[in-house]
Amino acid sequence: xxxxxxxxxxxxxxxxxxxxxxxxxxxxxxxxxxxxxxxxxxxxxxxxxxxxxxxxxxxxxxxxxxxxxxxxxxxxxxxxxxxxxxxxxxxxxxxxxxxxxxxxxxxxxxxxxxxxxxxxxxxxxxxxxxxxxxxxxxxxxxxxxxxxxxxxxxxxxxxxxxxxxxxxxxxxxxxxxxxxxxxxxxxxxxxxxxxxxxxxxxxxxxxxxxxxxxxxxxxxxxxxxxxxxxxx
Amino acid sequence: xxxxxxxxxxxxxxxxxxxxxxxxxxxxxxxxxxxxxxxxxxxxxxxxxxxxxxxxxxxxxxxxxxxxxxxxxxxxxxxxxxxxxxxxxxxxxxxxxxxxxxxxxxxxxxxxxxxxxxxxxxxxxxxxxxxxxxxxxxxxxxxxxxxxxxxxxxxxxxxxxxxxxxxxxxxxxxxxxxxxxxxxxxxxxxxxxxxxxxxxxxxxxxxxxxxxxxxxxxxxxxxxxxxxxxxxxxxxxxxxxxxxxxxxxxxxxxxxxxxxxxxxxxxxxxxxxxxxxxxxxxxxxxxxxxxxxxxxxxxxxxxxxxxxxxxxxxxxxxxxxxxxxxxxxxxxxxxxxxxxxxxxxxxxxxxxxxxxxxxxxxxxxxxxxxxx
Numbered sequence: 024x025x026x027x028x029x030x031x032x033x034x035x036x037x038x039x040x041x042x043x044x045x046x047x048x049x050x051x052x053x054x055x056x057x058x059x060x061x062x063x064x065x066x067x068x069x070x071x072x073x074x075x076x077x078x079x080x081x082x083x084x085x086x087x088x089x090x091x092x093x094x095x096x097x098x099x100x101x102x103x104x105x106x107x108x109x110x111x112x113x114x115x116x117x118x119x120x121x122x123x124x125x126x127x128x129x130x131x132x133x134x135x136x137x138x139x140x141x142x143x144x145x146x147x148x149x150x151x152x153x154x155x156x157x158x159x160x161x162x163x164x165x166x167x168x169x170x171x172x173x174x175x176x177x178x179x180x181x182x183x184x185x186x187x188x189x190x191x192x193x194x195x196x197x198x199x200x201x202x203x204x205x206x207x208x209x210x211x212x213x214x215x216x217x218x219x220x221x222x223x224x225x226x227x228x229x230x231x232x233x234x235x236x237x238x239x240x241x242x243x244x245x246x247x248x249x250x251x252x253x254x255x
Numbered sequence: 256x257x258x259x260x261x262x263x264x265x266x267x268x269x270x271x272x273x274x275x276x277x278x279x280x281x282x283x284x285x286x287x288x289x290x291x292x293x294x295x296x297x298x299x300x301x302x303x304x305x306x307x308x309x310x311x312x313x314x315x316x317x318x319x320x321x322x323x324x325x326x327x328x329x330x331x332x333x334x335x336x337x338x339x340x341x342x343x344x345x346x347x348x349x350x351x352x353x354x355x356x357x358x359x360x361x362x363x364x365x366x367x368x369x370x371x372x373x374x375x376x377x378x379x380x381x382x383x384x385x386x387x388x389x390x391x392x393x394x395x396x397x398x399x400x401x402x403x404x405x406x407x408x409x410x411x412x413x414x415x416x417x418x419x420x421x422x423x424x425x426x427x428x429x430x431x432x433x434x435x436x437x438x439x440x441x442x443x444x445x446x447x448x449x450x451x452x453x454x455x456x457x458x459x460x461x462x463x464x465x466x467x468x469x470x471x472x473x474x475x476x477x478x479x480x481x482x483x484x485x486x487x488x489x490x491x492x493x494x495x496x497x498x499x500x501x502x503x504x505x506x507x508x509x510x511x512x513x514x515x516x517x518x519x520x521x522x523x524x525x526x527x528x529x530x531x532x533x534x535x536x537x538x539x540x541x542x543x544x545x546x547x548x549x550x551x552x553x554x555x556x557x558x559x560x561x562x563x564x565x566x567x568x569x570x571x572x573x574x575x576x577x578x579x580x581x582x583x584x585x586x587x588x589x590x591x592x593x594x595x596x597x598x599x600x601x602x603x604x605x606x607x608x609x610x611x612x613x614x615x616x617x618x619x620x621x622x623x624x625x626x627x
Contacts, residue, residue: 071622074622075619075622078540078622080540080618080619080621080622081619101544104539104542104543104544105542106542107540107541107542107618108541108542108543109542111542113537113540113541113621115537115540115621115622119537119621121258121534121537121538122265122534123258123261123262123264123265123266124258124261124265128261132257132258133541135257136541136542136543136547137542164265192621192622
């Protein structure tokens with residue numbers, strides 16, 4: 024079983040009765056271990072809904088989400104919470120760090136919530152921050168970091184609890200080209216070396232070359248993009 | 256508490272400010288409570304200090320000693336039920352006196368009791384009084400401020416009678432006037448002079464009976480003496496002229512202070528909770544439970560409340576020592592404990608809307624947002 028994430032015929036709509044708006048229509052997706060998948064699409068194409076459903080934040084009206092071979096259909100709210108804590112890593116747009124926690128603490132809080140042994144957590148946090156090149160910043164607050172550094176900390180935080188899959192929501196939105204490229208290549212590297220899977224929603228065309236596959240979401244339909252041949 | 260403590264470390268000024276407000280409010284609550292208690296004691300200490308459980312007064316006396324008379328038949332009846340030594344007669348009479356040659360008039364309250372009765376207070380200076388008509392009285396130390404000394408002679412304005420001060424007592428006042436204790440002989444002599452009805456009957460009645468009794472004995476008395484009222488000590492105290500009015504207004508101030516402190520906290524924490532909505536969204540998306548976040552908000556409230564209470568108790572201890580004697584102030588450990596608990600409860604009530612808000616924050620807020 025190398026499929027970390029499977030979306031099986033997911034459909035979702037908002038509103039009810041006559042004014043129903045179909046946002047996702049029979050979306051299928053398999054993401055394997057070591058794979059970084061990009062999802063692109065115009066705004067309003069349902070990317071946020073797609074990410075919310077795949078990230079176990081929103082229950083789809085139809086279809087099922089399978090993470091590490093487990094279907095989430097019958098999960099309770101608490102089980103979903105625990106799943107997000109232990110199996111899913113999130114990287115959000117620009118400033119998604121907790122403003123009053125030092126860099127190191129951003130990672131430790133995750134370990135704490137998951138009940139990880141303190142010494143092990145310290146070791147893992149140091150290791151992750153070193154690999155992402157922000158170890159020297161571990162005692163700084165988010166507002167003292169550059170945008171690139173912040174996103175690198177966010178990647179480290181997403182990896183902290185050793186999740187099965189990472190979801191990134193426009194991680195390069197507030198970065199310039201070089202920094203954005205840096206951040207995504209680090210994400211790609213971590214996904215490969217730690218054997219994770221990752222799904223990145225983006226409209227930053229410049230980082231697509233770093234992804235294994237590129238999918239396009241348009242009017243609720245997900246299709247494989249020919250430009251995935253850019254890979255390399 | 257991990258998040259709660261770190262947030263307070265980060266936003267020191269913000270939390271220091273709210274803590275200062277809490278500190279001031281809790282100090283004020285404590286201070287006004289102490290003043291209210293001090294005034295209450297200064298008002299009614301003579302009744303508070305009588306080690307009785309109940310007082311017997313006439314039913315139609317509206318619980319006022321001065322309006323009540325207990326006759327010998329009632330006294331006998333009561334003594335039959337509770338035992339001779341557990342019922343003590345007490346005469347209460349307000350009067351205006353002067354002392355020696357001083358022209359200044361002083362309002363006082365005379366208490367009359369049998370000289371060996373357990374109503375008689377401890378003498379802190381001088382000697383006690385005997386049961387003879389020796390013309391001696393015990394007076395409250397407060398009269399020293401008016402120049403009364405051991406051996407001073409006190410003159411009653413109405414009757415023209417005079418008594419010599421044999422000793423001083425401490426903390427004996429009634430309706431804010433110092434209390435002068437006399438024995439039953441003096442009481443009889445004095446009443447003969449000031450009351451025509453006493454002259455006619457030849458015997459001055461007492462106003463009340465102080466009794467030490469169990470509640471079942473009190474019930475027994477109630478059924479045996481339908482024309483009398485058996486009231487508890489606290490009822491007797493609040494029936495002292497001016498007592499209820501004084502305590503009522505102070506109590507209202509204290510109640511308002513509690514509400515204000517609850518609201519200040521409620522508003523403050525609601526505002527910062529709203530500011531942090533997207534942060535809570537991110538934390539929830541990453542798998543943090545609502546309970547953890549609610550505990551974090553409550554933890555901050557508790558920490559601020561307890562810390563500010565602690566400091567205000569320290570300040571109040573210092574302040575109570577610096578207050579002049581003319582400002583009666585009394586704050587016992589149990590009052591501090593109770594006030595503190597009430598304050599904490601108000602603070603918790605104040606954090607309720609914030610906690611509800613935290614519970615309502617949706618993890619979906621984290622997705623598709625530009626800033627947190």
